[in-house]
Amino acid sequence: MDVYQAATKRRSIRRFKDKAVPIAALERCIDAARVAPSGRNVQACEFIVVNDARVLPGVFENIGGSVKLPFEKGGPGPDQHPRAYTVIVINRSWEGDPDRRRVTHYDIGIAAQSIILTAFEQGIGTCPILMINEDGLKKALKIPDGYDAGMVIAMGYPDESPVTEVADPSPDYWIDDKAVRHVPKRKLEDVIHRNGF
Structure with missing residues (x-):
């Protein structure tokens, strides 16, 4: 699989198999993220990998978004929660340098994409999450003062196979009667502008 295939085939996963994610697979994802581009080479991103069954609930309790949806709306069943984060x-x-501070938020997205694509290459599904109870997450993971939690990526072996289709006209995803999630995406011609707007 090449990078283009990975970028176009991978979908966010909300239902995961009851199968542990090995630490070596998580470390491979972080190794890809640590060398990702960083504005002004600040390299302010650090990474906490979680795959201990005793620690996982503390993360799950402090995130929101689609991995917390009810099953009938595409969320996980009781045995389909993420197996790693x-x-x-x-x-x-x-913080004292506004230019460097500004670029760190972009760096989160760049690092996340490296993690997501490296996970996909290994057969691991992901779901990036920005809805975070930061105080609760800091407590659960013992994150020290001086650090902010920027994003959580839920991870595990997929227990669903979402499909992509053309957004016509709504981009809202939907679940069919076989519990398959359909993810509408805009057409290339709707988003590309050549040599100017």
Whole structure:
């Protein structure tokens, strides 16, 4: 599989198999993220990987979004919760420099995409989450002062196979009568502007 195939075939996964994610697979994802581009080479992103069954509930309790939806709306069943997480944290030591501080938020997205594609290559599904109870997450994971939780990536082996289709006209995803999630995406011609707007 090439990078284009990975980028176009991978979908966010909300239902995961009851199968542990090995630490080596998570570390491979982080290794890809640590060398990702970083604005002004600040490299403020650090990563907490979680795959211990005793720690997983503390993360799940402090996230929101689609991995918390009811089953009938595409969320996980009781045995389909994420089996691992990567939490991208930002070292706030750059707070005094507004230019460097600004780029760290972009760096989160760049690092996340590296993690997501590397996970996909290994057969691991992901769902990036920005709805975070930061105080609760910091407590659950013992994140020290001076760091902010920027994103949580839910991870595990997929227990669903979402399909992509053309958004016509709504981009809202929907669940069919076989519990398959359909993810509408805009057409290339609707989003590309050549040599100017």
